[in-house]
Amino acid sequence: MMPFIWFLLILLCLLLYVTLDGYDLGLGIATLFERDPGQRRQLVELVAPAWDGNETWLVLLAVSLWAGLPLAYGTILPHAYLAVIVMLLALIVRGVSVEIASQNPPAPGWVRAFGVGSLIAALMQGVVVSTLAASLPLTDGAFSGSTFGAFGWFSALAAATVAAGYLALGHAYTKWKTTGEVRAKAGRRGFAAAVVAAVLGAASLGAVNATAAPLNLSGPSRAAGFAWLLAFAVAGVAMTLVTIRPGSRFDGLPLAGLVIATVAGVLALVVARYPLLAPPSLTVDAAASPGTTMDFLAVGVGLNVPLLLFYTYYAHYAFRGKQLGTPEAVIPPARGGAPRPTPEPLHEH
Numbered sequence: 542m543m544p545f546i547w548f549l550l551i552l553l554c555l556l557l558y559v560t561l562d563g564y565d566l567g568l569g570i571a572t573l574f575e576r577d578p579g580q581r582r583q584l585v586e587l588v589a590p591a592w593d594g595n596e597t598w599l600v601l602l603a604v605s606l607w608a609g610l611p612l613a614y615g616t617i618l619p620h621a622y623l624a625v626i627v628m629l630l631a632l633i634v635r636g637v638s639v640e641i642a643s644q645n646p647p648a649p650g651w652v653r654a655f656g657v658g659s660l661i662a663a664l665m666q667g668v669v670v671s672t673l674a675a676s677l678p679l680t681d682g683a684f685s686g687s688t689f690g691a692f693g694w695f696s697a698l699a700a701a702t703v704a705a706g707y708l709a710l711g712h713a714y715t716k717w718k719t720t721g722e723v724r725a726k727a728g729r730r731g732f733a734a735a736v737v738a739a740v741l742g743a744a745s746l747g748a749v750n751a752t753a754a755p756l757n758l759s760g761p762s763r764a765a766g767f768a769w770l771l772a773f774a775v776a777g778v779a780m781t782l783v784t785i786r787p788g789s790r791f792d793g794l795p796l797a798g799l800v801i802a803t804v805a806g807v808l809a810l811v812v813a814r815y816p817l818l819a820p821p822s823l824t825v826d827a828a829a830s831p832g833t834t835m836d837f838l839a840v841g842v843g844l845n846v847p848l849l850l851f852y853t854y855y856a857h858y859a860f861r862g863k864q865l866g867t868p869e870a871v872i873p874p875a876r877g878g879a880p881r882p883t884p885e886p887l888h889e890h
Contacts, residue, residue, distance in 0.1 A: 543832055543836070544609075544835070545825065548610070548815075550843070551609065553846070554598050554601050554605055555807070558595070558596075560803055561853065562599065565588040565595055566707045567714070567734075568587055568715065569584075569588065569711070570708045571730070572585065572652060572655060572659075573653075573656040582642075583719065584715065584723075585655060587715060588639055589639060590859070591856040594849075594852050594853055595853070597849055598849065601849065608835075609829065609838065610830070612827065613818050613828035616677055616684050616823060617672060617677065617823075620691055623689065624691050631659075631662035634657075663704040663707045666700075667699040667701065667703030667704065668696045668699065670699055670703065672691045674752040674754045674820070675695075675754075676820045678690075698745050698748055702742050706741075709737075709799055713735075713781065713795040713799050715731070716796075717793050718863060720863050725787040735781050735785060739782075739802075753820040756813040757813055757814065767809050767813050770805045770806075770808050770809035770812060771805070771806075771809050773802075773805035774802045774803075776801070777797075777798040781794075781798035781799050
């Protein structure tokens with residue numbers, strides 16, 4: 542029973558990270574497509590209040606996996622070492638750049654670094670996720686495959702899917718939090734990103750059956766659960782596509798639809814895979830720590846979950862409402878003139 546509970550804890554951390562850090566990674570990717578420096582700065586300001594708290598769920602996810610399922614941590618992670626290292630470097634770059642880019646006057650180069658770091662981190666996360674569908678070569682219980690074994694056609698498809706999904710989340714969040722032209726652009730671009738993410742997601746779901754870990758839908762309850770969750774995911778995507786266009790006045794529904802689609806899609810894959818963690822035979826029970834160890838660690842890790850939930854709630858509550866005004870980038874003077882100061886962003890509560 543305890544391994545299953547620990548698996549649910551890891552799943553909770555994963556879902557919260559994907560939905561929360563997903564939207565601010567998407568905002569970072571969106572800056573790469575925004576030519577207006579003032580509006581690009583506004584996207585950075587949307588990320589600034591809560592990005593560090595959002596990434597904390599990734600830390601708790603890694604700790605929970607290491608503590609509760611050490612065999613999975615020791616066999617899956619080596620398969621994706623290269624992707625994980627690149628992802629961490631990208632997260633470091635975007636963490637530094639978002640702090641410098643939000644200073645006054647802003648630094649355009651750091652804004653660009655924030656966007657590139659966000660894109661690379663999103664792509665590498667897709668590669669890491671794709672390793673769960675790859676067969677892990679083991680020798681005496683230790684990973685013995687290639688350093689580049691995580692890279693292939695399926696990992697490229699998964700990487701594109703994750704990046705497109707994050708971009709759609711970022712545009713949906715922007716539409717919810719902004720007004721005027723920025724909101725209108727987010728609606729138009731968010732619709733396109735959501736369509737691309739939906740197509741890539743469907744392609745990835747179909748392609749899983751061509752990997753070493755095809756979907757397991759044996760049994761009526763498992764098949765029914767998978768079908769219902771997939772229906773919820775489709776409904777979430779449909780709600781997003783209907784409401785994300787600039788003419789819709791339901792600004793919060795596109796983000797809600799994408800969150801529903803993301804959570805339902807991940808849970809559908811869990812239903813179709815559990816208890817298998819990685820092929821050919823690594824299961825949750827086989828990867829779990831001893832019972833007494835898990836009981837002890839559950840206290841430490843479990844206490845942090847409500848604290849992080851409260852911090853996440855409060856960070857978003859404190860900066861609730863629409864962001865008013867468009868911070869303008871400091872544009873170099875024509876010749877000898879003083880640069881324009883950047884006004885602080887305002888929030889309407």
